[in-house]
Amino acid sequence: MTSLRKRSVGDEYKPCQHLLNYKARHGVRGFHILQKCLRIRPPGRVSIKRDEKEVQRCASCGRARGRLYACLLCATIGCWVPPDMMHARSHALSRPGHDLVVDVDRAELFCCICNDQVYDPDFDRAVICAQSAALYSAGSIVKEEGVNGFTGVSLRTDREKCLIDMDQYMLDGSKKSEKRRKTRRVEYRPWVPSPEEQVVLRHRSTPLVEDGSLPSGLRGLNNLGSTCFMNSVLQALLHTPPLRNYFLSDRHNRTLCQHRASHICLGCEMDAVFSAAFSGDRTPYSPAQFLYSWWRHASNLAGYEQQDAHEFFISTVNGIHANSGTTSPRAKHSQSSSAGDMDCRCIIHRVFSGLLRSDVTCIICGFTSTTFDPCVDISLDLEPNIGSDKSFTDSNLANIESGRELKGASGSAFPGASTLLGCLDRFTRPEKLGVKEKFFCKNCQLPQESIKQMSIRKLPLVLCFHIKRFEHSSMRNASRKIDRYVQFPFSLDMASYLSSSIVRLRHGNRLLLIENEGYEQQVPSSEFELFAVITHSGKLDAGHYITFLRLGGQWYKCDDAWITSVSDEVVRASQGYMLFYVQKTLCYKASEFSTGRENYCWIEQNGNHFNPGFLSNPLLENGVSA
Amino acid sequence: MRASINRPPTPDVDEEKRDEPTLQDIINIKLIESGEKENLKELLRERLIECGWRDELKAQCRALMRKRGRSNTTVDELVRNITPKGRAMVPDDIKAELLQRIQSFLMSVAL
Ligand SMILES: [Zn+2]
Ligand SMILES: [Zn+2]
Ligand SMILES: [Zn+2]
Ligand SMILES: [Zn+2]
Ligand SMILES: [Zn+2]
Ligand SMILES: [Zn+2]
Numbered sequence: 001m002t003s004l005r006k007r008s009v010g011d012e013y014k015p016c017q018h019l020l021n022y023k024a025r026h027g028v029r030g031f032h033i034l035q036k037c038l039r040i041r042p043p044g045r046v047s048i049k050r051d052e053k054e055v056q057r058c059a060s061c062g063r064a065r066g067r068l069y070a071c072l073l074c075a076t077i078g079c080w081v082p083p084d085m086m087h088a089r090s091h092a093l094s095r096p097g098h099d100l101v102v103d104v105d106r107a108e109l110f111c112c113i114c115n116d117q118v119y120d121p122d123f124d125r126a127v128i129c130a131q132s133a134a135l136y137s138a139g140s141i142v143k144e145e146g147v148n149g150f151t152g153v154s155l156r157t158d159r160e161k162c163l164i165d166m167d168q169y170m171l172d173g174s175k176k177s178e179k180r181r182k183t184r185r186v187e188y189r190p191w192v193p194s195p196e197e198q199v200v201l202r203h204r205s206t207p208l209v210e211d212g213s214l215p216s217g218l219r220g221l222n223n224l225g226s227t228c229f230m231n232s233v234l235q236a237l238l239h240t241p242p243l244r245n246y247f248l249s250d251r252h253n254r255t256l257c258q259h260r261a262s263h264i265c266l267g268c269e270m271d272a273v274f275s276a277a278f279s280g281d282r283t284p285y286s287p288a289q290f291l292y293s294w295w296r297h298a299s300n301l302a303g304y305e306q307q308d309a310h311e312f313f314i315s316t317v318n319g320i321h322a323n324s325g326t327t328s329p330r331a332k333h334s335q336s337s338s339a340g341d342m343d344c345r346c347i348i349h350r351v352f353s354g355l356l357r358s359d360v361t362c363i364i365c366g367f368t369s370t371t372f373d374p375c376v377d378i379s380l381d382l383e384p385n386i387g388s389d390k391s392f393t394d395s396n397l398a399n400i401e402s403g404r405e406l407k408g409a410s411g412s413a414f415p416g417a418s419t420l421l422g423c424l425d426r427f428t429r430p431e432k433l434g435v436k437e438k439f440f441c442k443n444c445q446l447p448q449e450s451i452k453q454m455s456i457r458k459l460p461l462v463l464c465f466h467i468k469r470f471e472h473s474s475m476r477n478a479s480r481k482i483d484r485y486v487q488f489p490f491s492l493d494m495a496s497y498l499s500s501s502i503v504r505l506r507h508g509n510r511l512l513l514i515e516n517e518g519y520e521q522q523v524p525s526s527e528f529e530l531f532a533v534i535t536h537s538g539k540l541d542a543g544h545y546i547t548f549l550r551l552g553g554q555w556y557k558c559d560d561a562w563i564t565s566v567s568d569e570v571v572r573a574s575q576g577y578m579l580f581y582v583q584k585t586l587c588y589k590a591s592e593f594s595t596g597r598e599n600y601c602w603i604e605q606n607g608n609h610f611n612p613g614f615l616s617n618p619l620l621e622n623g624v625s626a
Numbered sequence: 627m628r629a630s631i632n633r634p635p636t637p638d639v640d641e642e643k644r645d646e647p648t649l650q651d652i653i654n655i656k657l658i659e660s661g662e663k664e665n666l667k668e669l670l671r672e673r674l675i676e677c678g679w680r681d682e683l684k685a686q687c688r689a690l691m692r693k694r695g696r697s698n699t700t701v702d703e704l705v706r707n708i709t710p711k712g713r714a715m716v717p718d719d720i721k722a723e724l725l726q727r728i729q730s731f732l733m734s735v736a737l
Contacts, residue, residue, distance in 0.1 A: 055658045062647065064654055082706050116700035 013511060016114045018099040022072065023120070025097070030072055031126040038107055038127065040134040045508060046107040046127055056104050060087035069101035069110055077104065088112055106508050117509070124510040129366025131507060132451040135430050136363045215551040217244070219277045220284035220561035224291055228560055229309040232545035233316065234287060235558040236532040236580050237270070238277050239549050240462055246347045247274040252324065264293045266319030284561035294319065309534055309545050310377075310466045310578060317376055321348040352376040354460035357499040359453045359513070360439050367443035368513060372457055377464035377578075380423040382482055420465065420488040420579065428454050428497050430506065455502035459494055463528055465579040469536065481540040488530065488576055490568075491584070495526040528581035536577040548574060653732065662731050666724060673720045683712050 015023075039049045048070055049056065057064045058079035066081030069088040078088030078101070092099050092112035099113045107127050111118045193201060217238055221231040237243055246252070252267045269290045276285045294312075297319045324346035344353070356373040431452045433439055438447035469482050495501060503513050533548040546559040548571045557566045647655075657663040674680050687708055691699050 055655055057655075063651055064658060065651070082702070110701070114700060115702035 532580035
């Protein structure tokens with residue numbers, strides 16, 4: 001895809017005269033010869049070796065120290081140990097035209113005359129192609145078909161449809177880049193009401209009734225007949241910090257809502273649930289009105305399977321999004337299919353919307369097609385039969401993956417247990433797209449075998465993981481549940497799953513694949529903290545959902561109408577089905593506030609402190625644009 | 627005149643005289659041959675990321691680039707400038723862990 005290169009760093013880069021001379025004289029033939037000498041090392045790093053055991057040494061001094069470079073013309077290896085052991089340079093200086101060398105350890109181009117790294121798209125493509133072909137033949141990364149022909153039930157049947165082609169994305173990106181530059185972080189300034197504001201507060205607000213024993217907003221929800229799937233999700237949404245702040249600052253209500261008259265509005269219904277939960281009344285509440293409205297909303301959705309908390313979550317956030325008044329024309333069109341439109345400025349998408357990146361590389365020519373896929377949650381496959389599966393260890397891939405495995409294991413109390421990090425490693429590891437799913441390579445103009453690599457391009461404010469415990473086999477027309485314990489951390493650093501880390505780790509410094517700095521720097525924070533866990537216990541159809549919530553440093557168990565405080569251990573031992581993490585530092589961008597009073601921007605630490613003054617503070621009415 | 631890049635590795639002995647390999651060279655080559663060097667590198671990489679060394683070094687590189695201007699800084703200069711700082715910044719416990727690993731490797735080879 002030509003447009004991919006339009007936005008990659010490579011386009012701003014100018015090759016040096018020596019590289020231009022080399023290519024003018026020798027073309028790309030040398031790169032293709034070199035391609036055969038590449039060896040893939042863990043975790044996907046490339047080096048130059050003719051065979052596995054070869055020890056590369058400097059041809060002049062016989063040492064294997066420092067950096068070693070191989071001449072691109074004659075393959076002579078020279079060392080580069082500044083300041084006095086510079087045999088690679090002596091080689092270049094004594095033989096005209098032998099200026100360009102390849103770093104033996106990382107397969108990157110270097111110019112001995114310029115003393116600098118140089119980049120060439122054809123060279124990069126040759127390396128990427130060799131890497132992908134090696135991964136492909138490593139064998140064990142064939143997409144697992146699950147056990148007994150079961151595959152994970154995926155809500156993302158429409159996912160393919162909402163793939164944004166890179167071209168479109170970049171078009172929009174360049175239009176927006178101007179605007180994006182203007183958004184900047186605003187320093188946190190605590191709000192101290194002025195005397196006038198205090199008067200307003202005193203007369204226009206209702207103080208929260210604090211009974212001292214429980215954090216505000218913690219209220220049981222009555223079971224209305226197998227509705228724990230709804231209650232569990234509502235509890236998580238009620239205590240999602242940015243969502244809570246939005247509804248409690250009265251951004252969406254029956255009076256403001258334009259959709260109220262015409263049809264049901266889940267935003268208004270959510271507002272009503274928030275009001276009830278934060279009213280101070282602790283007697284269990286019956287969300288009957290919400291259930292009724294949701295049911296009417298969801299009945300439009302074809303093939304909707306009831307009683308799955310995850311599907312309820314998706315349809316609810318879709319419903320709130322649909323009635324939240326969006327600014328983007330594209331977002332308006334995509335109400336039914338995409339719950340994760342990046343352009344949508346509705347509260348749901350500002351809170352939950354992330355962007356997945358998928359790179360598919362043709363193993364024949366190395367051409368890579370990159371697509372971005374918006375999402376409101378990340379569905380993770382469970383690792384298949386951990387411990388009993390020998391196929392993990394008997395191939396190259398085990399080596400390639402060992403760097404990651406090391407980390408997964410260190411996060412686990414007992415080896416062999418499934419962990420959230422393990423699932424994420426699995427989610428982001430290269431996957432072989434075989435004969436059945438042949439990818440149409442735009443460069444070869446043919447369907448080709450390929451390697452697919454997922455990564456996270458943009459993290460949302462609130463990261464929701466869905467662990468695929470329910471599987472469906474279309475072959476047997478049967479479903480089943482996997483009762484496996486998955487360890488999850490209370491704090492989570494997502495840095496290593498970001499596209500910037502993954503792509504660099506897999507491919508090294510290939511300008512073809514690396515996005516512009518400006519885009520990378522958009523990531524405000526990769527550190528997250530767990531605040532809600534929805535668990536499922538029991539059988540597939542006769543199970544029960546409960547929610548654990550972390551409020552003010554204490555965990556609470558919300559089991560329909562009953563709320564009890566529990567220890568960390570109880571939460572750690574639970575069988576998580578949906579996990580909600582919030583960014584440790586919530587940053588609101590200045591541009592999101594249209595008041596022009598930037599000191600109302602707030603940054604929340606740990607997401608758990610909430611100023612009740614926002615409840616009916618009229619000064620904030622225009623604060624967060626909906 | 628132009629040899630193919632995949633010709634066999636003939637150590638084209640230059641006019642320069644070769645030094646006798648030091649003990650350090652011998653150990654280095656043993657480590658490479660056994661594949662242990664790869665494992666050590668991977669371990670070191672992991673540790674340096676964990677302790678924040680990499681982020682700190684990245685920040686230093688950025689600062690240097692800003693000071694000199696992007697277009698007149700070469701990779702070679704960057705490496706020369708940053709290497710001493712980078713070496714000094716490696717935490718002692720990581721050095722100790724690596725030394726331990728190298729020692730036990732040498733023991734296993736000697737036996
Ligand atoms: Zn040398
Ligand atoms: Zn040469
Ligand atoms: Zn040059
Ligand atoms: Zn509404
Ligand atoms: Zn939306
Ligand atoms: Zn191709």
